[in-house]
Amino acid sequence: MEFGILGPLLVRDAGQEYAVPAPKQRVLLATLLLRRGQVCSPRLLAEHLWDGCPPRSATAALQNAVLRLRRCLGAAGERLETCAGGYRLTVHPGEFDVDRFAALRSRGTAALRDGESELAVGLLDAALEVWRGEALLDVPSDALHREEADRLADERLYTVEARLDGELQLGRRSVVPELRALTAAHPGRERFWVQLMTALAREGRRAEALDAYTRVRQLLNEELGVRPGPELLDLHHRLLCPERPLSARIPAPRSARPVAAQRVGR
The missing domain is CATH 1.25.40.10 (Tetratricopeptide repeat domain)
Structure with missing residues (x-):
């Protein structure tokens, strides 16, 4: 299973992509992914779904959004649990593009510190290739963009900086x-x-x-x-x-x- 927010929202299983067409469901999935394994309270989810102005019917609307999202996720829908205090999405290691990016970036910067410039450049290039566009590109939530998109964009630029340090050390190209x-x-x-x-x-x-x-x-x-x-x-x-x-x-x-x-x- 693959999940992605580094670009348009992505859900893929065994090569098959699952569409999440409704904007509110994309916001819901992105929020759950960014807090993978943690229980997300209805209040937090409502904050992101309605950008701080939830309607009176927010509880029922959230329940309906969760139900529809489960259907969109196919077999992975069972990973979206209703539990005490809210909702939780289980994501296994390596399935989420943010985690893959962070792991490659961490290995690349470690190699750079150790003077392994060629290895570092390869790892940092691989980290940057995980990105398919701007983070949360098609997720319409001002709250999520304020909290997460700028931070992720900075991490991406830091990775570019580190990769260029490796390129300068190698001196192979301009x-x-x-x-x-x-x-x-x-x-x-x-x-x-x-x-x-x-x-x-x-x-x-x-x-x-x-x-x-x-x-x-x-x-x-x-x-x-x-x-x-x-x-x-x-x-x-x-x-x-x-x-x-x-x-x-x-x-x-x-x-x-x-x-x-x-x-x-x-």
Whole structure:
């Protein structure tokens, strides 16, 4: 059995996909998946199904949604249990795409820390391939998106950062085009700028690297009102001293947020 929320909602068993057409049932399934194995209270489920404004008939409507969802899930419908305190969905190890992504990411970042760059890149690429689109793409719940989608998007970007660290260590191909696209798409994410400047300098394009620093410094000042963080400042100093070697620092495993945003939030 396969369940997925990293893209459109997915339910698949032995190659057969099961459609969950009703929006409320998709929200219900996504909530149960994200709390797999835990009892979800009717109050929590109603919060997600009606975005904090449940109707008077919410109890009966929730019961009907559970019943219809069981039917949509085919043989897996028996895993959706009614129990004391609410409802619970049993998901076995490896069946949920979020768990597969997290396991591959964890192994990849561990390999990166251990200096096994080739293994790390392979594992981190595999983690990114689990994604089929934006998390909760067709799940219409503002509450779920606030609580989960941004967090998962950050984890995805952190995985991209870590994979690019591995690519920089291997030095087999230019990652400059990819990093230019990433800095354009996520201009406040300082780690991508550090990687872009490092890649440019290693290709002998130190002037372009310094120009990238000027651009990110202006962007941080004008958009966020902050100075570049320590990693950017240190790299800029090393670029001004050609005799000093460049290296791509391996980041500690964490939930990724833009460095600038972290500093603004303090």
